[in-house]
Amino acid sequence: MRRLDDPYFDILPETQSGMLDVGDGHEIYWEEAGNPDGIPVILIHGGPGGRTQPGFRRSLDSNIWRVIQFDQRGCGRSTPEGLIEANSLQHTIADMEALREHLEIDRWVVAGGSWGSTVTLAYGIAHPGNCLALTLISMWLCRDxxxxxxxxxxxxxxxxxxxxxxxxxxxxxxxxxxxxxxxxxxxxxxxxxxxxxxxxxxxxxxxxxxxxxxxxxxxxxxxxxxxxxxxxxxxxxFVAGDELLDGASAIAHLPVKIITGRYDCCTTPSNAFDLSQRLPEADITLVAGAGHYPTEERMSLVCLEKTSELADELQASGWRA
Structure with a gap:
């Protein structure tokens, strides 16, 4: 039974899904939910080795957002399961581009947590012109x-x-x-x-x-x-030293939300803070009484707030499908 004070949005079923052949013997599973005419956002799961989950959509208003999710190479419902050949950060970025073109999306918001934040930032640096904004949760820069x-x-x-x-x-x-x-x-x-x-x-x-x-x-x-x-x-x-920090200037013109738990023991808050120093216009939130997982209460509430805030900002700036 749902609590009356539950602030989260309903998890609606996917509106379409499929398998996309990305070459090298890999096919990636993808799915879409929400408003087909809404603001497109792609959610990047963690890991490496994780999988997409419908619950990630709880912070997104399905009336406003067109939500894209996919399983990275070898993960979840992508095939072949567990295959590590031709499987790298750079392959994942290329797969996202293939999926964006397949779905005929011009620009989208890119959002990810933990390893997903690494992928999100790397994608933004590689393809800033295809991004409306970035949301980076539990930021991980993968420096030495x-x-x-x-x-x-x-x-x-x-x-x-x-x-x-x-x-x-x-x-x-x-x-x-x-x-x-x-x-x-x-x-x-x-x-x-x-x-x-x-x-x-x-x-x-x-x-x-x-x-x-x-x-x-x-x-x-x-x-x-x-x-x-x-x-x-x-x-x-597949990250060379300070590569992601050094490349961050490529996304300096984009709206960037950075959210991390004050007590994140996996991807320590230094990752988020150091990135914010390269992006002085970014909106950074260090969440008190929170750790790594964006699904835990304090983190999830801030993710909900910042996601809704970003939707308002994009709509106010004149975003149109």
Missing amino acids: EDIHWWFQGVRYLFPELWHEFARHVPEAERSDLRTAYCARILDGEQEIADEFATRLYQYEEGFMRFAAPVVPLDLSRGPKYGRIFAHYARNKF
């Missing part, structure tokens, strides 16, 4: 320091979680868990690979949440999620 935090620095806040993650490799390898885990997941026998991929998945889920989860973790997702994540991690997420 950000990757190091993920694999090593989490120990300072979650020592018991990190210890459990680290103890399965020899002590001599624990100073570089990225290399240690990627080798076992990508180069090991299948049983070992699945075991370490699941441990990686459990580790990440252990420090992303601010509130306790309401349902048990689905460990069956671990092997495929962990394999794609490890592939990206081995390649430093």
Whole structure:
């Protein structure tokens, strides 16, 4: 039963969906919901290795927005499931362009959280002329320091979680868990690979949440999620150092909403703040009492507020379908 004070919008079923052949043996699943004449927005899921979910649409008024979602290569309902060949950040950007052209959309709002924010920013830098605005939630710049935090620095806040993650490799390898885990997941026998991929998945889920989860973790997702994540991690997420910060000037003319939890232990607030220093006109919100997940209450309420605010701004500026 829905509460009377529930501020979120109804999750309406998709109006159309399909599979798009993007080459290299990959087909990506996509779906559309909301107003076909509304402001087009593409929602980018996290990971790498995640999947799109209808619940992401709860912060969007279906009367105003035309919502596009898709599963990245090897993820969710895209095929072949788990394929890491021809699978990179640059491939994802190209897939988004193919999908935009397929749906005959001129410009759209691009929005994503966590790894999805990385993809969103990278897409905006590559194709600023095709963007109406960007929304970046739980920003992750994938600099060397950000990757190091993920694999090593989490120990300072979650020592018991990190210890459990680290103890399965020899002590001599624990100073570089990225290399240690990627080798076992990508180069090991299948049983070992699945075991370490699941441990990686459990580790990440252990420090992303601010509130306790309401349902048990689905460990069956671990092997495929962990394999794609490890592939990206081995390649430093296909981002070269400060590449995304250095390229941010390409989107300086666009409306940009940056939202991050004050206590985000996965993609630390330094990511969002450092980006905001390169985009002085961006609207940045550090959400008190919030962690990483945009679906948790404090984060989701701010996402709802900022999404509605952006719709008002675009309509006031004269946006037309």
